[in-house]
Amino acid sequence: MSSHAAEPVLSYEEALEQFDPVMGLEVHVELGTRTKMFCGCSTQFGAPPNTHVCPVCLGLPGALPVVNEIGVQSAIRIGLALDCKIAPWSRFARKNYFYPDMPKNFQTSQYDEPIAVDGHLDVELEDGTYYRVEIERAHMEEDTGKSLHVGGATGRIHGADHSLVDYNRAGIPLIEIVTKPMPGAGARAPEVARAYVSALRDILKSLGVSDVKMEEGSMRADVNLSLRPKVAADATGEAQLAVPLGTRSETKNVNSFRSVERAVRYEITRHAAVLAEGGRVLQETRHWHEDTGVTTSGREKSDADDYRYFPEPDLVPVAPTPEMVEALRATLPEPPAARRKRLQSAWGYADLEMRDVVNAGLLEVIEETVSAGASSTAARKWWLGEIARRASADAMDVTAYAAERGVTPAHIAELDGLVASGRLNDSMARQVLDGVLDGEGTPTAVADARGLELVQDDGALEAAVDAVIAANAGVADKIREGKVAAAGALIGQVMKELKGQADAAKARELILAKLGAS
Amino acid sequence: MSLTRDDVAHLASLARIDLSEAELDRMLGELTVILDAVALVQQAPTDGVEPMSHPLPLTNVTRPDVPRPGLTAEEALSGAPEQEQQRFLVPRILAED
Ligand SMILES: [Zn+2]
Numbered sequence: 001m002s003s004h005a006a007e008p009v010l011s012y013e014e015a016l017e018q019f020d021p022v023m024g025l026e027v028h029v030e031l032g033t034r035t036k037m038f039c040g041c042s043t044q045f046g047a048p049p050n051t052h053v054c055p056v057c058l059g060l061p062g063a064l065p066v067v068n069e070i071g072v073q074s075a076i077r078i079g080l081a082l083d084c085k086i087a088p089w090s091r092f093a094r095k096n097y098f099y100p101d102m103p104k105n106f107q108t109s110q111y112d113e114p115i116a117v118d119g120h121l122d123v124e125l126e127d128g129t130y131y132r133v134e135i136e137r138a139h140m141e142e143d144t145g146k147s148l149h150v151g152g153a154t155g156r157i158h159g160a161d162h163s164l165v166d167y168n169r170a171g172i173p174l175i176e177i178v179t180k181p182m183p184g185a186g187a188r189a190p191e192v193a194r195a196y197v198s199a200l201r202d203i204l205k206s207l208g209v210s211d212v213k214m215e216e217g218s219m220r221a222d223v224n225l226s227l228r229p230k231v232a233a234d235a236t237g238e239a240q241l242a243v244p245l246g247t248r249s250e251t252k253n254v255n256s257f258r259s260v261e262r263a264v265r266y267e268i269t270r271h272a273a274v275l276a277e278g279g280r281v282l283q284e285t286r287h288w289h290e291d292t293g294v295t296t297s298g299r300e301k302s303d304a305d306d307y308r309y310f311p312e313p314d315l316v317p318v319a320p321t322p323e324m325v326e327a328l329r330a331t332l333p334e335p336p337a338a339r340r341k342r343l344q345s346a347w348g349y350a351d352l353e354m355r356d357v358v359n360a361g362l363l364e365v366i367e368e369t370v371s372a373g374a375s376s377t378a379a380r381k382w383w384l385g386e387i388a389r390r391a392s393a394d395a396m397d398v399t400a401y402a403a404e405r406g407v408t409p410a411h412i413a414e415l416d417g418l419v420a421s422g423r424l425n426d427s428m429a430r431q432v433l434d435g436v437l438d439g440e441g442t443p444t445a446v447a448d449a450r451g452l453e454l455v456q457d458d459g460a461l462e463a464a465v466d467a468v469i470a471a472n473a474g475v476a477d478k479i480r481e482g483k484v485a486a487a488g489a490l491i492g493q494v495m496k497e498l499k500g501q502a503d504a505a506k507a508r509e510l511i512l513a514k515l516g517a518s
Numbered sequence: 519m520s521l522t523r524d525d526v527a528h529l530a531s532l533a534r535i536d537l538s539e540a541e542l543d544r545m546l547g548e549l550t551v552i553l554d555a556v557a558l559v560q561q562a563p564t565d566g567v568e569p570m571s572h573p574l575p576l577t578n579v580t581r582p583d584v585p586r587p588g589l590t591a592e593e594a595l596s597g598a599p600e601q602e603q604q605r606f607l608v609p610r611i612l613a614e615d
Pocket of ligand 1: 055
């Protein structure tokens with residue numbers, strides 16, 4: 001579907017030998033407010049076209065916008081979470097353009113007086129080192145309407161006869177977070193870009209300001225990239241940092257972590273091919289194509305002047321007082337990265353174990369399981385082992401599977417308690433888990449109903465051991481002679497005798513004691 | 519800088535306002551008067567004067583995040599020259615989405 005002539009690229013290794021990449025990222029996040037940024041229209045997704053509209057978001061004459069208080073608070077909280085300074089005086093501006101996705105002929109945004117400036121975010125890379133991303137600004141704006149292009153052969157914009165516009169999305173609050181140029185990443189630029197977007201998503205999620213679903217477009221990234229000649233081996237050295245930045249391209253709407261990484265990598269190889277030939281990189285918008293992994297030229301970048309920004313006269317300035325800012329600061333959750341570090345050390349997980357937990361999206365679940373009384377080892381073993389295995393057999397992710405089957409952290413803690421107290425052994429506990437997953441009730445109820453309980457009566461265990469030794473005189477002799485490994489066969493028979501409800505460790509102890517081999 | 523008749527015609531087409539030849543002439547005259555007036559204001563000595571975007575000393579006017587009924591789709595589309603599938607029909611767009 002992407003029909004375009006392939007542009008020449010240099011190999012990634014060659015590109016990095018000759019050039020030093022510098023990135024910049026602009027991330028748009030849709031806030032999860034109930035109403036739009038400047039009017040009381042609902043933001044609910046999936047409504048019939050043009051049913052969440054009013055004179056304000058349709059730009060009808062005489063309408064008066066008023067800013068959403070949660071929108072402003074969310075913007076300030078995002079700014080604080082990124083260690084930004086919150087501007088004591090901030091205004092909205094009109095970004096004028098003639099394009100029917102905004103019926104007003106302008107987008108209400110912020111220009112030279114954004115709400116938050118000069119922050120930073122330290123992002124952890126795969127090898128455990130950190131890269132500091134400097135944040136230039138975070139500002140408030142609104143989303144545009146949705147256009148449907150009809151009449152073209154492909155349904156895409158090219159060749160379309162006309163477009164149909166739905167303004168339900170027009171006016172939904174957006175926060176745009178803009179980094180400063182990110183130098184010094186060298187060959188790790190793609191990884192840094194991905195790690196930044198991922199860390200930013202974690203922060204936004206922890207703040208509860210957005211559902212931050214990249215695949216659904218509630219968080220989207222624009223990737224700016226430029227190359228400059230490489231003058232030193234060290235990308236972070238003074239000589240290299242002093243080289244002026246090259247011309248940048250801006251790749252729009254990259255909608256997954258992996259695509260961010262791929263887009264940076266591709267643009268590095270494309271710029272390098274142009275520059276290596278002595279050519280000039282165009283300052284332009286590029287479009288990312290997920291299917292082919294390349295970018296193609298969009299429109300040439302308009303200068304800021306073309307938008308004729310001016311202060312929005314219908315909205316009064318936002319001037320957060322220090323008290324307002326401090327009250328909002330007090331609502332900030334523990335930063336996700338710090339929280340992960342704290343939990344990892346409390347739980348005693350190795351780095352790799354912790355990464356598996358995080359990647360499986362099980363951090364909260366394990367935290368709840370542990371606080372419900374399970375040991376951290378058992379919590380990880382159950383969720384990442386037994387439950388994850390069953391979930392993947394059903395091709396579901398663990399949390400969705402658990403939700404569907406109604407198994408909770410409290411259940412797992414209870415199950416762990418039954419094992420720890422000696423009522424169940426591991427194999428019985430797995431049967432109980434199956435019962436819980438099948439909706440038979442709590443672990444205790446399942447164990448009761450299925451009659452699962454280790455034999456606690458030492459007399460019964462001893463009788464079984466005696467019987468098995470008597471019936472296997474040959475094996476017993478070997479054990480007496482010191483072949484302790486042979487005890488396994490007898491333990492198996494004891495278990496069988498007691499229908500699997502014996503404590504295997506106890507049985508072993510008893511067998512060895514009776515045969516004088518302990 | 520003076521406005522030309524072509525400028526007015528260009529702006530009218532951008533704003534999708536259909537102007538007759540006579541209206542173009544009239545708007546050229548009226549817009550020129552406005553621009554001249556603004557040019558006069560621009561001569562005012564403003565050194566050391568803070569630009570003012572809002573005449574009222576108000577800040578932090580916000581609205582609670584509570585949905586309010588807006589327009590029905592029918593009302594919303596009542597002013598549209600053309601519509602299709604309950605959406606505003608607009609001429610084809612050249613730039614990409
Ligand atoms: Zn509205």
